[in-house]
Amino acid sequence: MFNRSDNATATLRTSRQDLLDQLRGRGISDEAVLKAIAKIPREEFVPTAFRHRAWEDGALPISCNQTISQPFTVAFQSQLLEATSGMNVLEIGTGSGYQAAVLWALGLRVFTIERHADLLSQARQRLDAIGCNVAMRVADGTVGWSAFAPFDRIIVTAGAPAAPPALLKQLAPNGRMVIPIGDKATQRMKVFIRQQDSEQFDELDHGDFKFVPLIGREGWEKE
Ligand code: SAH
Numbered sequence: 698m699f700n701r702s703d704n705a706t707a708t709l710r711t712s713r714q715d716l717l718d719q720l721r722g723r724g725i726s727d728e729a730v731l732k733a734i735a736k737i738p739r740e741e742f743v744p745t746a747f748r749h750r751a752w753e754d755g756a757l758p759i760s761c762n763q764t765i766s767q768p769f770t771v772a773f774q775s776q777l778l779e780a781t782s783g784m785n786v787l788e789i790g791t792g793s794g795y796q797a798a799v800l801w802a803l804g805l806r807v808f809t810i811e812r813h814a815d816l817l818s819q820a821r822q823r824l825d826a827i828g829c830n831v832a833m834r835v836a837d838g839t840v841g842w843s844a845f846a847p848f849d850r851i852i853v854t855a856g857a858p859a860a861p862p863a864l865l866k867q868l869a870p871n872g873r874m875v876i877p878i879g880d881k882a883t884q885r886m887k888v889f890i891r892q893q894d895s896e897q898f899d900e901l902d903h904g905d906f907k908f909v910p911l912i913g914r915e916g917w918e919k920e
Pocket residue numbers: 763764765766789790791792793794795796797810811812813816836837838839854855909910911912913914916
């Protein structure tokens with residue numbers, strides 16, 4: 698017989714497999730990304746009251762009026778990065794720390810910035826608890842992290858009015874930035890690819906998404 702906690706573990710395990718099947722069904726085909734999602738215990742990144750829903754494909758509330766992104770969105774942005782193990786990646790918008798953990802599980806060197814100090818300290822505790830080694834700071838991420846630039850990859854997990862020039866500048870040659878751009882209600886998922894020998898960028902569009910706003914010097918003004 699299962700006791701209650703075994704039962705809970707078994708439920709989480711089934712829902713983990715269900716989620717992976719759903720992500721495949723929605724076009725996530727990068728096996729490394731699927732493996733990284735399977736590896737990170739999402740239940741550690743959501744408030745206790747929502748633990749039983751951690752493996753549903755939905756966004757959930759975290760502190761400071763922010764959200765942990767939907768697993769599909771995390772998988773989709775991770776897949777668009779086209780990153781390979783050992784690359785360095787800058788994330789803007791640490792939030793719960795879940796996306797940072799998934800990037801770490803992909804074998805990347807992760808740098809992440811969050812504007813809310815209390816979110817960052819909670820994220821730090823969760824990442825430490827599961828052994829993810831990620832560099833983090835509290836700051837306005839719209840100006841990047843020049844001390845560690847250039848970055849092979851940049852991922853922005855809040856909705857921006859436009860591509861922040863400082864972030865484009867901190868991209869390495871052939872680097873890619875994945876960023877939702879639009880108004881405060883909805884955004885289009887954009888990928889900027891820096892050309893090898895110039896400061897020119899190719900730009901791709903990957904459809905509609907809905908993020909909380911990116912607030913900062915090169916983002917939206919605080920309300
Ligand atoms: N990646 C997160 C989801 C983040 S929600 C996760 O996996 O849980 C977006 C986050 O971006 C919020 O926590 C918000 O506080 C943060 N944010 C918004 N503007 C920011 C800025 N200019 N710099 C850093 N973080 C910012």
